[in-house]
Amino acid sequence: MSGYRGYLSTKMCIESIFWWTNETINIWSHIFGWMLFLGLTMYDLLLLNIHATTVDKIIVGGLLICFQACMILSSAYHTFSCKSEKVYDCFLTYDLFGISLSLLAIYMSGIYYAFWCHKTLQTFYLTTVGLIFGLAMLLQVPRFNASANMKLFTFVGWAAYGVVPTFHWTIVMGGLENPMVQLLLPRVTGMYAISGLAFLIYVTKFPERLMAGRVDYLGHSHQWWHLLVVLALYYWHNTGIQYVEFRMNHGCGFTS
Numbered sequence: 001m002s003g004y005r006g007y008l009s010t011k012m013c014i015e016s017i018f019w020w021t022n023e024t025i026n027i028w029s030h031i032f033g034w035m036l037f038l039g040l041t042m043y044d045l046l047l048l049n050i051h052a053t054t055v056d057k058i059i060v061g062g063l064l065i066c067f068q069a070c071m072i073l074s075s076a077y078h079t080f081s082c083k084s085e086k087v088y089d090c091f092l093t094y095d096l097f098g099i100s101l102s103l104l105a106i107y108m109s110g111i112y113y114a115f116w117c118h119k120t121l122q123t124f125y126l127t128t129v130g131l132i133f134g135l136a137m138l139l140q141v142p143r144f145n146a147s148a149n150m151k152l153f154t155f156v157g158w159a160a161y162g163v164v165p166t167f168h169w170t171i172v173m174g175g176l177e178n179p180m181v182q183l184l185l186p187r188v189t190g191m192y193a194i195s196g197l198a199f200l201i202y203v204t205k206f207p208e209r210l211m212a213g214r215v216d217y218l219g220h221s222h223q224w225w226h227l228l229v230v231l232a233l234y235y236w237h238n239t240g241i242q243y244v245e246f247r248m249n250h251g252c253g254f255t256s
Contacts, residue, residue, distance in 0.1 A: 003216040005082040013080045022216045025223040026078040033230040034071035037064050040237060056244060059109055063240065066105035067233045073098030074226070093140050096151065103158060104133045106236055110162075110188075113243045114169045117252035121172065125165045132158050159195065162188075180246060187239040194235060198228035 003022035017027055041064040048057050077095035081088045107129040115122035136154050139146040166188055173181050200206075202225045208215050 002213065007084065008082050010080070010083060013083055016082075017079055020217065022220070023078045023081075025218065026226055027075050029223065029226040029230065030071040030075040030078075033226075033233070034068050034075070036230070036234065037067040037071060037237075040064055041068070044241070051248065052244070059112055060240065060244070063105045063109045064237065066101040067237070070098035070102040070233070071230075096140060096155075097137070099155065100133060100136050102233060103155070104129065106191075106233075107162065109240055110236075111165055113240065113247065114165065114184075115172075116247055118172060121168070125168075129161075132161065156199070159199075162192075180250075183246060184239065184243060187235075187242065191232060191236055191239065194228055194232040198225050198232065201225055201228070 003020075005016055005019075005021055005023065008016060016023070041061060044060050044064065045057060048060060052060075073091075073094045077091040080091050108126060111122060111125045111129065115125065136151075136158060138144060139151050139154055166185075170176070170181055170185060176182065176185070201221045205221050208220045
């Protein structure tokens with residue numbers, strides 16, 4: 001095994017951003033991810049300034065700000081994780097908070113637009129997602145002493161919960177014959193496929209479990225995880241834009 005940093009001071013942790021280590025790709029993949037979502041935020045809000053309502057601007061802007069926070073906190077975690085055990089635990093919590101924010105933003109935006117014409121269901125699912133977010137945050141509080149596995153399963157359960165409103169939405173919209181369902185259900189399925197692949201690579205530690213020491217710098221599972229996370233968030237952003245355009249053009253005309 002090679003490329004691992006030892007314990008470093010704060011100054012050297014920052015300097016290590018520009019070193020070639022096993023964390024270099026982890027750090028820079030999400031720095032570039034932050035730049036991507038910052039650019040999309042400015043572009044989308046300028047575009048929405050012409051076409052959309054204030055609520056649309058808040059939803060899209062909030063989504064991209066959460067994505068940016070996820071990228072920044074992830075990069076910070078990988079930058080400062082070698083300072084000390086205490087700092088490692090602290091920044092790991094920040095990293096998980098960033099992941100939680102991105103999941104919250106994905107759900108909130110998806111539910112808001114999916115149930116645009118069904119306000120009762122919209123309120124119900126937004127509330128349940130908010131409660132799950134609250135639970136995920138409580139598990140990060142040190143005095144609850146939640147195990148890493150419990151935290152992991154909470155995130156997995158939260159992600160899997162998305163199947164429920166998706167299935168319900170498909171029924172409410174009248175099934176697979178509805179043009180909106182035909183447009184967006186494959187996009188939601190694609191999001192789960194990307195996320196599922198990322199999670200599978202993360203938990204199986206592939207390929208380093210088969211190539212120990214040969215992918216320390218380039219190609220290990222966490223790097224693939226990072227790249228797939230950026231891809232998934234970008235994919236969801238594009239899905240949201242398609243949905244907004246559909247709603248703006250058709251209103252509730254295709255609602256069953």
